[in-house]
Amino acid sequence: MKHIKAPSNQSLPMTPAEAYQATIKMFGSEPEPSFETPDRQEKIWGRKWGCDNDFGKIRSILVHRPGAELSILDPNKRIEELGTYGDREVGWYWQGQELPSVADMQQQHDGMVDVLKSEGIEVIEMQGVAAPLLKSCYTRDPVIVLDGGAVIGRMGPRIRQGEELTATRTLAGLGMPILRTVTGTGMLAGGSYARINKTTAVVARSVRGNDEGIDQLRDVLERSGVDLIVIDMNGYLLHIDRVFVMLDKDLAMVNQSQLPFSFIDFLEKFGDRAAVL
Numbered sequence: 001m002k003h004i005k006a007p008s009n010q011s012l013p014m015t016p017a018e019a020y021q022a023t024i025k026m027f028g029s030e031p032e033p034s035f036e037t038p039d040r041q042e043k044i045w046g047r048k049w050g051c052d053n054d055f056g057k058i059r060s061i062l063v064h065r066p067g068a069e070l071s072i073l074d075p076n077k078r079i080e081e082l083g084t085y086g087d088r089e090v091g092w093y094w095q096g097q098e099l100p101s102v103a104d105m106q107q108q109h110d111g112m113v114d115v116l117k118s119e120g121i122e123v124i125e126m127q128g129v130a131a132p133l134l135k136s137c138y139t140r141d142p143v144i145v146l147d148g149g150a151v152i153g154r155m156g157p158r159i160r161q162g163e164e165l166t167a168t169r170t171l172a173g174l175g176m177p178i179l180r181t182v183t184g185t186g187m188l189a190g191g192s193y194a195r196i197n198k199t200t201a202v203v204a205r206s207v208r209g210n211d212e213g214i215d216q217l218r219d220v221l222e223r224s225g226v227d228l229i230v231i232d233m234n235g236y237l238l239h240i241d242r243v244f245v246m247l248d249k250d251l252a253m254v255n256q257s258q259l260p261f262s263f264i265d266f267l268e269k270f271g272d273r274a275a276v277l
Contacts, residue, residue, distance in 0.1 A: 035177075036148035036224060046175050052147040054195045054246040061116060062139045062170070064126040066105040072132045073099050091158030092132055109137070127170045133162050140241075141189040142167040144217065149177030151220055153188040156208045180220045188213030191239030194246060196270070201226055202263070204240040206233035231263045 014022065033040050038048045073094060077087045086093030094100070116123050129136045142163040144151040152168050155161050164181070172178060182188045192204040201221060203214055218228045233240070243255040244263075251273045256264055 041148065045177055049149050049176050050145050050147045052195065052198045053249070055248050058116075058119075058121050060122040060124055062124050062126060062143065062167075063109070063113060063116075064129055064136045064139055065109050065113075066102055066137050067129070069129055069131045069133050069136060070100070070102050070105075072134055075099055090132065092134060093157075093159070094134075105137070124170065124174065126166055127173065128166045132159060133166070135160055136163055136166065138191075139167070141191050141239075143171070144188070144190045144193050146179060146220065146226075147224060149179040151179050151188075151217060152181040153190060154182040154186055154213060155189060156187045180216060182213050182216050184212055186210065186213030186216050188217055189239065191241045192233075193217070194240055194244055196229075196246060196252075197249065199226055200229065200270075202229040202231060202240065202244070204231055204233045206238055207236055208238045229263065229266065231260050234258055 035041075036050075041048045072090070072092055073085065074087065075085070078085050083097060084093065084095045085099060113123055126136060126139055135141075141160070142153050142155060144153060150167075150171055152164050155163055168178060168181070187208060187210045188203075189208045192206060192209040193201065194203075195201045203209065203217060205211065205214060214228075214230055221228050231240070233243075237243070237258065243258040245253045247253055250271060252267060254264070254267070
C-alpha cells in the first residue's frame with residue numbers, strides 16, 4: 001500500500017484573518033521608553049515638554065498682556081460695605097479701593113516681558129482671550145505644568161471659567177501634550193500646586209480646589225511616581241503660593257502662621273530649610 005504524506009500546515013497560505021493576526025504580532029506595541037522620556041518626547045512631540053521642579057531655569061513662560069477683557073470693570077459697581085468692586089449678577093469682582101489702570105498694567109507687563117526675553121526665555125502669548133475673562137493675566141492658574149506636559153485645571157469663580165479653553169488652545173497649538181483636563185465638578189487652580197522635588201508635590205484644598213479636582217491631579221502624578229501631599233488653606237485663602245514657595249532644591253519660603261503644623265513638620269523632617277516670613 002502506498003502512503004501519501006499530508007502537506008505541512010506551514011506550506012498552506014494564510015487566510016486574511018491569520019495574516020492580520022500575524023502582522024499585528026510581528027509589529028507589536030512598544031510601551032517603553034515611557035511617555036516622559038526626553039528622547040521619546042523630542043521624537044514624537046517635537047521637544048521635551050514640562051518640568052519637574054519649581055526652582056530650575058525657566059525655558060518657556062506663558063503670559064497674557066492685559067487688554068480689552070478688562071473693559072467689563074465698571075466703576076459704578078462699588079460694593080461699599082466691602083470697600084471693593086463687583087457685580088454678583090455678572091460674576092466679576094476686583095479687590096481694592098480703586099480699579100486698575102489698564103495702561104499701567106500693560107506698561108508693567110511689557111517691562112516684565114522685556115526682562116524675560118533678555119534672559120533668553122521663550123515668551124508664549126495666551127491666544128483668544130476676550131471679555132469677561134478679566135483675570136487672564138494670571139496664567140499660572142488654569143494650567144499645572146508637570147513632567148511631560150500640562151494638566152488643565154477647572155476654575156472656581158464664574159468670572160474665570162473659560163480660561164481653561166484659551167489655555168488649552170494655546171498649548172495644544174504649540175504641540176504640548178495635555179495630560180489631563182479636570183472634569184466633572186472638580187476644581188483645581190495652578191496657584192494651589194507646588195512641586196517640592198522630583199518625587200513629591202503639594203496641593204492646597206480650599207475654596208478654589210476641591211477633593212474631586214485634587215483626586216484627578218493625583219491620578220496623573222501617581223502614574224509618574226510622584227507623591228501628592230494635600231493640605232488645607234485657612235479660611236478663604238485661595239492658593240498655596242501665597243504662603244509656600246520653593247526657592248531652591250532644599251530651600252523654601254514659608255509663612256508658618258498660615259500653614260498647618262503637619263506640613264511644617266514634614267518639611268523639617270524632609271530636610272528643607274525654610275526662609276520664614
